[in-house]
Amino acid sequence: MTDRVLALLAPALEPQGSVMVDATLGRAGHASALLSQHPGLNLIGVDADDAAIEESREVLAPYAGRVTLVQARYDAIGEILAEFGHPSVHGVLFDLGVSSPQLDDPRRGFAYSTDAPLDMRMDRAGELTAADVVNTYSAARLAQVLREYGEERFARRIADAVVRERSKAPLTSTMRLSEIIRDSIPAPARRSGGNPAKRTFQALRIEVNGELEALQRALPVALDALAVGGRIVVLAYHSLEDRAVKRALAGAAADTTPPGLPVQLAESRPRFRLLTRGAERPTEAELTANPRAASARLRAAERVRAAA
C-alpha cells in the first residue's frame, strides 16, 4: 500500500521546508520513497529498535542533510518534536507492528518457525521479554493476553499447558513454545488457519512491547502536532490497533457542539476531515506481491482547523 500512503501524504509535504514524522521508521522503505518524492521535505524518523535506526541510517545516507533519526518509542513524539524545535509538522506516518527484518532475524524471537530465545522486544533495552510473560504470568492473565491480543479461541488451554510445562523447566525457546501451543490445540482446529502458534506469538509481541498502550498515548499527541493542512496516515495490522486508530481519527473529525445547541460553535467545528472511507484494505495484486500485508488496514485524515 506504499503508493496509497505516498499519494495521501503528498499534498501536505509538497511545500519547501515541510516536516514529517515517520513514527515507525523500520528499514526506511516509506521514508526513502517520501524523501525522494519531495525534495523539500525534512523527515524525523523514529523507531524503538536500534537495529532499525542503524540500518536506516545507511539507507537514508543520500538524504542525510534532511533526516533526523531518533531511537525511541513513538509515544515520546511530543518530547522529540520539542527537542528538535518543531512545534508543528505537516505529516505523520504510523506503519504499526513488526517489520519483515525483525521477523526474519531469528535472534529476535518474533518468529515461530525458527528456534530462538523467547525475546520479542522491539526496544532491546526494554525490561519485559516474552520469556518473562510465559514464565511468570498466571494462567488466567496469560489466557487473557492470548484471547485479547491474539483472538485465540484456545487461549485457556494454551495458558494451562504453558503453566504445566514451565513447572518442569522454564520456557526459553520459541520452538518449545510452538510445540506446546500445537499440542494444546485440538487436531481438527490445527488443520485450518495456518500455523497454530501465529496468534499466540502475535499476542505475546503486543504484550511485551505494550503496543496498544503506546499507540493510544501517541495518536492524540500526533494529531495535536499537525499544522492545518497536515496529514496523518496509519497502517494497522490488528483489529484492536485499527479500532484505536478509528476512534482517535473519528473523535478528531467530529463536531463537538453540545447536543441541543441551535448554532454550531466555531471552537466545536471538526479539527480534522477523514481522507479514507472506513479502512482501506490491500488489493489482490498487493497481496500476491506481499502476503504479509493481508491484515493491513489504512486510515488517514487531514487537519482542517487550528486549536481553539
Ligand SMILES: C[S@@+](CC[C@H](N)C(=O)[O-])C[C@H]1O[C@@H](n2cnc3c(N)ncnc32)[C@H](O)[C@@H]1O
Ligand atoms: C511495519 S514496521 C515499519 C516499516 C517501515 N514503514 C518501512 O517502510 O520500512 C514497524 C516498525 O515499528 C517499530 N515500532 C513498533 N512499535 C514501536 C513503538 N512503540 N515505538 C517506536 N517504534 C515502534 C518496529 O520496531 C518496526 O521497525
